[in-house]
Every structure is written in structure tokens, then in C-alpha cells.
Amino acid sequence: MANWLITESEHYIFHYKEQSFAHQNIDSIIPLQEQRFSEITNKFPAKIPRKTDYWLCDSREEIAALADDVPTNGLICWDDDDTDAVSIYVVYNKTMQCNGYHEETHAISHFINEPTSSALSEGLACFMEGNWWGIDNNLCTYYRHLKKIKLNKLLSN
Numbered sequence: 301m302a303n304w305l306i307t308e309s310e311h312y313i314f315h316y317k318e319q320s321f322a323h324q325n326i327d328s329i330i331p332l333q334e335q336r337f338s339e340i341t342n343k344f345p346a347k348i349p350r351k352t353d354y355w356l357c358d359s360r361e362e363i364a365a366l367a368d369d370v371p372t373n374g375l376i377c378w379d380d381d382d383t384d385a386v387s388i389y390v391v392y393n394k395t396m397q398c399n400g401y402h403e404e405t406h407a408i409s410h411f412i413n414e415p416t417s418s419a420l421s422e423g424l425a426c427f428m429e430g431n432w433w434g435i436d437n438n439l440c441t442y443y444r445h446l447k448k449i450k451l452n453k454l455l456s457n
């Protein structure tokens with residue numbers, strides 16, 4: 301088992317490996333995530349019962365090994381028997397830093413409501429990210445309406 305270090309902030313318990321890229325940048329990661337937490341809770345006030353465990357992983361495969369058996373860039377999990385215990389897993393390495401607004405918005409909105417439609421929770425998380433595949437959300441909407449492009453056509457480009 302890897303040697304995981306732990307640093308707590310006001311709202312998170314960060315887990316990262318010694319000598320990892322996350323370890324090198326933990327002093328900038330923490331205030332940025334706390335700032336994002338404030339931005340999200342200002343829009344979506346939620347009572348968060350305890351700190352969120354935040355796992356900064358080297359790869360998608362490491363997330364799969366720790367959490368869900370499915371390689372992914374970011375993931376949020378909670379135990380059905382203890383839904384107050386929330387964990388976020390993100391890839392954080394030299395080429396990909398998946399910490400941001402997406403999983404964090406899922407974590408916070410989880411304490412307001414858990415919609416049966418994942419489209420609602422994904423839409424909220426993408427709204428807080430502010431862009432979609434690197435394109436500003438407002439530009440995507442404007443372009444789609446301006447050109448009257450069907451969504452499946454936009455997705456294929």
C-alpha cells in the first residue's frame with residue numbers, strides 16, 4: 301500500500317502520496333479548493349455535516365483501485381449506510397489536474413438533494429465548471445441556438 305499523506309483544511313481532508321505531483325503542489329491546491337467550496341456554497345447553500353475526503357490520485361487506474369473498479373478522471377462516492385461520509389477521487393498529475401468544480405459541486409449538492417435524474421446533477425456540475433470540453437458554456441449555448449444545431453451534431457464535433 302502506498303504511503304498516503306493527509307492534510308486537513310477547513311472543509312476537506314486531502315490524501316496524496318509522498319513525492320507525487322499533488323504533494324509538490326498541495327500548498328496551492330488547498331486554498332484553491334477552499335475558494336471553490338465557498339463559490340459553490342454561495343450559489344447552493346448546503347449544510348455539510350463533516351469534511352469531505354479528497355483523494356489526489358496519480359492516474360485513472362489508481363482511482364479504480366481505490367474506489368469503483370472503473371478507471372475515471374474524477375469520481376464522488378458515499379456509503380449508502382453513511383451518506384454523510386463523502387469522498388472525492390480525482391486524477392492529479394503533471395498532464396492532468398482534475399480537481400476543480402465538478403466533483404465538488406456533486407459533493408455539495410448531494411446535501412441539498414439527490415435527483416433521480418443524473419442529467420440534473422451533471423448539468424449542475426458542468427454549470428459550475430463554466431465550460432464544456434474547454435468551450436465556455438455560454439458560447440456553447442449561443443452557438444447552438446444561433447446555428448440551430450441539433451445536440452447530437454454538436455456532440456460529434
Ligand SMILES: [Zn+2]
Binds near residue numbers: 402421425
Ligand atoms: Zn459528474
